[in-house]
Amino acid sequence: MKDKERIARRAALELKDGEYVNLGFGMPTSVANFVPKGVEVILQSENGCLLFGGTPTVDTYDSDIANAGGQPITLVKGSAIFDSTTAFTMIRGGHMDGTFLGALEVDQEGNIANWALPVAPERYSPGPGGAMDLVAGARKVVAMLLHTNKQGESKIKKHCTLPLTGAGIVDIIITEQAVFTVQPKGLVLTEMAAGKTVEDIRNITEADFTVAENVGEYRLA
Template identity: 55%
Template sequence: MNARERIARRAAQEFKDGMFVNLGIGIPVLAANYIAEEVDVTLQSENGILGFGPNPEVNEVEQCFCNAAGDPITRVLDTSIFDLQTSFSMIRGGHLDMTVLGALEVDQEGNIANWALPYTENAYGPGPGGAMDLLVGAKKIVVTITHNAKNGAPKILKKCTMNLSAKNAVDLIITELAVIEVTEKGLVLKEIAPETTVEEVVLKTEADLIIPDDVKTMSF
């Protein structure tokens, strides 16, 4: 199981019966593949879909139906398709119980940076998209992010260095190594991966972490 799958599986555990949940581009859309059968959740995609299931098998792909990342989805009985105006009315109107978003950086104040401008002549980061609307419109913000960049640099910082998408918005951070809750007192380490130690998580995190006595083990 690679890091992205581990994160997506753990993120899906945050889904509860009756929730309306938006899934963003990247790791978040993978969470649709790991929702427990007993959990009745309605997924929303900012490109104009309410009610969809996991990625289909290759021979079952319907080319007209995709999530925010452009990946194919399966329709369910109550799938609805609509325009962006309707989609963002849902988002900005506070009708989403939760959004799961990717990020480039997140910090110990709950600030998040998940978009970037061109950073070399021929290389570009992702644009803002609908993240800013989701970060102020959804009731709970879950960030799914690999704990460190490819060069080993931490992504969970004392203070974000990139352009912010929103301030003090994040509620929960899920990585392949840990689950971290954002509180008024700071970042609380709630869970660590089975083969990981608290010391390793602290070493790989720039932000200060509050370590409770009952840190649990993540399950996937």
């Protein structure tokens, strides 16, 4: 199983029955494919869709119906399509129980940086998008990211080095190696990948963290 699918499968276990949840650009869009059986959740996309399902088949997809990343999605009974103004009215109005966001960095204070990669002096890409609204409007923020970058450096920081999307707003951090909750006193390790030890996780994590008394194996179902 590829790392990004692993993260999406684990993230989907955070969905609760009856919630309204936004799936952000990038890795979070695939969470729609792994909603647990028996869980009825109303998924929202910032480009203007409410109540949708996973990726359609080649025979059934419609290129005009897509998620925030431009990938095809499945409309289900009761789905609604509208403009982005309406979508952001829902988000800014505090109507989202949660949002799942990709991240470039997160840190032990619950800060998240997910919009600004430096491409030149004082120039960043790709741009803020809807992330600023989402972290301010959603009641729960789940950050999804690979544990380290291509150079093997931790993306779970003591302090974010990139411009922040939101300060102190992350509730849960999910990587392919571990799951952390963000508590007032810092990060708490609650799950780690099979075969890993706490010391293994410390060796790849810049941030300080404590370990939950009932720390368990990384769940996929």
